[in-house]
Amino acid sequence: MNVKTLCLGILTFGDATGYEIKKAFQDKLSQMYDAGYSSIYPALNQLTKEGFVSCRQEAQNKRPDKKVYSITTEGRLFFIEELKKKPAEDKFRSEALTTLMFAHLLPARTTSDLIDSLIASYEQYIQDLSTDCDMKQSHSEKFLCGMGITIRKAAITYMQENRHLIEADALLSQQAAE
Amino acid sequence: MNVKTLCLGILTFGDATGYEIKKAFQDKLSQMYDAGYSSIYPALNQLTKEGFVSCRQEAQNKRPDKKVYSITTEGRLFFIEELKKKPAEDKFRSEALTTLMFAHLLPARTTSDLIDSLIASYEQYIQDLSTDCDMKQSHSEKFLCGMGITIRKAAITYMQENRHLIEADALLSQQAAE
DNA sequence: TACGATATATATCGAACCGAAATATTACGA
DNA sequence: TCGTAATATTTCGGTTCGATATATATCGTA
Numbered sequence: 001m002n003v004k005t006l007c008l009g010i011l012t013f014g015d016a017t018g019y020e021i022k023k024a025f026q027d028k029l030s031q032m033y034d035a036g037y038s039s040i041y042p043a044l045n046q047l048t049k050e051g052f053v054s055c056r057q058e059a060q061n062k063r064p065d066k067k068v069y070s071i072t073t074e075g076r077l078f079f080i081e082e083l084k085k086k087p088a089e090d091k092f093r094s095e096a097l098t099t100l101m102f103a104h105l106l107p108a109r110t111t112s113d114l115i116d117s118l119i120a121s122y123e124q125y126i127q128d129l130s131t132d133c134d135m136k137q138s139h140s141e142k143f144l145c146g147m148g149i150t151i152r153k154a155a156i157t158y159m160q161e162n163r164h165l166i167e168a169d170a171l172l173s174q175q176a177a178e
Numbered sequence: 179m180n181v182k183t184l185c186l187g188i189l190t191f192g193d194a195t196g197y198e199i200k201k202a203f204q205d206k207l208s209q210m211y212d213a214g215y216s217s218i219y220p221a222l223n224q225l226t227k228e229g230f231v232s233c234r235q236e237a238q239n240k241r242p243d244k245k246v247y248s249i250t251t252e253g254r255l256f257f258i259e260e261l262k263k264k265p266a267e268d269k270f271r272s273e274a275l276t277t278l279m280f281a282h283l284l285p286a287r288t289t290s291d292l293i294d295s296l297i298a299s300y301e302q303y304i305q306d307l308s309t310d311c312d313m314k315q316s317h318s319e320k321f322l323c324g325m326g327i328t329i330r331k332a333a334i335t336y337m338q339e340n341r342h343l344i345e346a347d348a349l350l351s352q353q354a355a356e
Numbered sequence: 357t358a359c360g361a362t363a364t365a366t367a368t369c370g371a372a373c374c375g376a377a378a379t380a381t382t383a384c385g386a
Numbered sequence: 387t388c389g390t391a392a393t394a395t396t397t398c399g400g401t402t403c404g405a406t407a408t409a410t411a412t413c414g415t416a
Contacts, residue, residue: 001273001276001277002372002373003372003373004372006276009279009280012280012283017393017394017395018394018395019392019393019394019395020394028279029276029279031270031275032270032271032272032275032276032279033271033272033273033276034269034271035373035374036373036374036375036376037394037395037396038373038374038375038376038396038397038398039372039373039374041395041396041397042396042397065394065395066393066394066395067394067395079280079283080283080284083277083280083283083284084284084288087272087273087274087276087277087292088273089299090270090271090272090273090274090275091212091269091270091271091272092209092210092268092269092270092271093210093211093212093268093269093270094210094211094265094268094269095179095211095265095266095268096265096268097209097210097268097322097325098179098184098207098210098211098265099179099261099265100318100321100322101187101206101207101210101318101319101322102187102190102257102261103318104318105190105257105258105261106258106261106262110262114265121267138347139343139344139346139347140278140279140281140282140343140344140347141279142343143278143340143341143343143344144275144278144279146336146340147275147333147336147337147340150332150333150335150336151329151332151333151336153332154328154329154331154332155325155328155329157328158324158325158328158329159325162321162324162325163321165317165318165320165321166317166318166321168317169316169317169318180401180402181401181402182401195364195365195366196365196366196367197363197364197365197366198365213402213403214402214403214404215365215366215367215368216367216368216369216402216403216404216405217401217402217403219366219367219368220367220368243365243366244364244365244366245365245366
């Protein structure tokens with residue numbers, strides 16, 4: 001599973017331009033998989049060469065030509081085969097939480113501020129997602145959306161209940177330094 | 179924040195070889211940030227050129243020379259400056275959950291099996307982490323470890339309580355097709 | 357004892373992916 | 387009117403990933 005394959009997957013919902021595919025990544029999948037233009041447009045060119053999508057060019061008045069992509073029968077078959085393959089392990093990367101491993105090198109205040117702003121950004125995320133989530137039509141989308149909210153709520157509660165572990169360390173090492 | 183910077187960070191805990199740095203990524207940071215040899219070794223070469231680490235070569239009997247890296251004063255200062263920068267947004271990527279967006283293209287059984295094996299892999303992860311977590315010395319490590327466990331537990335509960343949303347859809351579209 | 361698996365140790369290739377910028381126009385709100 | 391957001395595509399450079407190659411020691415087990 002990669003960006004190329006997922007472009008194909010998004011086209012199973014209907015024809016779309018590269019720009020619209022990028023929006024679909026954000027609307028439908030951003031919780032679980034994101035992709036940028038610099039991955040999507042080259043992917044569409046490759047898929048066209050391979051015969052998995054077809055492309056019709058629509059001229060627009062005073063805008064760049066719109067290229068509308070459709071999935072072909074071969075593309076559909078290929079995508080379903082890819083779906084059946086064992087998915088890769090989930091990946092999570094957080095620079096903010098990584099920073100906490102080096103709390104001993106920073107002033108105690110910085111550590112606390114970092115946790116505060118991490119909690120704040122998660123709360124913001126939950127708020128944005130909650131309004132989105134109600135508007136979703138399909139059950140799958142609601143499921144994924146709710147998953148994103150649940151995970152972040154659990155993370156916030158955990159941070160609030162356990163931040164003292166890290167903050168105590170930071171204070172101690174600061175006192176030792178003084 | 180990137181692999182290069184984090185190699186520097188790991189060296190603040192003490193001298194290490196590339197191989198040992200890889201292990202430190204797994205032991206200390208795997209929850210939050212992972213890196214492979216193909217990122218670490220070139221990073222160490224660059225850091226050496228830039229004067230942020232020094233390298234002493236230790237000959238070993240019948241094994242390749244061991245290159246032990248130490249962080250320099252400039253390296254330490256540079257790392258602390260990097261730590262102060264605003265961290266990038268957290269990133270999460272799950273091919274398994276992404277697959278669920280295309281449940282309508284797969285037989286209903288496959289969807290259920292997918293959720294089952296996702297729950298199983300999270301449970302395995304929690305078990306592995308729990309034993310690790312008790313052995314951790316520093317509070318920061320315990321904090322991050324606990325975070326990983328908490329998030330996955332929340333995800334499992336959510337999936338168990340809401341999987342029917344997706345599974346009902348899959349059954350319906352299958353009946354419609356028959 | 358022989359065999360396979362695991363651990364130590366480094367290097368590198370190609371592919372995938374990301375972030376940012378360039379380009380050009382319309383539409384909308386302050 | 388001025389700036390910002392939306393529509394739409396392309397591309398550059400840098401980062402990262404996955405896989406493979408090389409070489410040896412050690413440990414368990416059949």
